[in-house]
Amino acid sequence: MxxxxxxxxxxxxxxxxxxxxxxxxxxxxxxxxxAPPTVLTVSAVAVRAAPERVTLDAVGSLDAVRQVTLAPEVAGRIVALHFEAGATVRKGQLIVQLFDEPERAKLASIQAKAAYAKRQLDRSQALAQTGAEPRNIFDQHRFDFDASAADIRETQAVITQKAVRAPFDGVLGLRRVNLGQYLSAGDAIATLTDLDTLYANFTVPQKNLSQLRLGQNVSITTDAYPDRALIGRVSAIEPQIGADTRNVAVQATLANPDHLLRPGMYIQARLELPPRERALTVPDTAVQTSQRGESVLVVGKPGRDGLGVVRLQPVRTGRRAEGRIAIADGLRPGDVVVASGQVRLAAGDRVKVALDDGAGSGAAQ
The missing domain is CATH 1.20.5 (Single alpha-helices involved in coiled-coils or other helix-helix interfaces)
Incomplete structure (x- = not known):
């Protein structure tokens, strides 16, 4: 109990x-x-329709617009070198002087003979006008003077050929000759390259032939300067298709004011093709990829509290370029999609939107 x-x-x-x-x-x-639930603020963009910028990537190399190997036109011994390897020279600047004393002595002799022939011609002309001297003697004196003048021009031309000058502004390459060396006509002295303007040569598939136009922009980059792009324009399109590759050779001309690029460099070329019809694009960070495919997080219209509800929207994507991706299906103009921070969100969450108005349009490759 x-x-x-x-x-x-x-x-x-x-x-x-x-x-x-x-x-x-x-x-x-x-x-x-x-405590009230925490409201996340997400970065989002409004989907907009814009012309789809289309680019085509290719590889190629750079060539000089103007490049020559300096060489004498006549044989001779080098008596003066007026350049250093790698120097910048101007058009007409003297590079190498060959021995020309015999030609200069010959020129002085011919000039003296020409002066005497001129005096004889003037005297004969005065006598011929009065009939005091036969016409054939006057003709002989005129022939002698003309022959002397021709000999002067010939000798002056040889003297000019023995002075090797720069044919245009440019940068000299390595020196291949020495003082006192005897050169034959055509022996290489050094290369001269104009680095101010270069050709970018590359090929594109024949299927893109109809999209090629003279004057199209081409962005040129190299592994030597990966963060710097130079813009050139298409200046020539090869009229024939490569029989082996079925590719079209394209040449662009670009300015190289800082002389950063050099002929022979391997390049990556991005050719700007005619734009396609207006397309929807979003930042590529907005697209999520999973086993179920690609999707974006769409934020619905805000309610009275200023918050929008997140929903998962499957999409079909297209080309990518410059950090943006084209949306072929799944979105409409005006839809607001989350651009970053998707890992913190889930369908049904209520969020506050920080809209980036300037990120709605872009390009797709």
């Missing part, structure tokens, strides 16, 4: 203790209401 009474009292104490604790928790909950 006493044992049952103790059990009953213990049970009553447990029940009343539980009721007391439940009442106290309700009072504390009323005094300290739960």
């Amino acid at each position: 006493g044992r049952r009474l103790l059990l009953a009292l213990a049970l009553l104490a447990f029940i009343f203790g539980g009721l007391f604790l439940w009442r106290e928790s309700r009072v504390q909950a009323a005094d300290h209401p739960p």
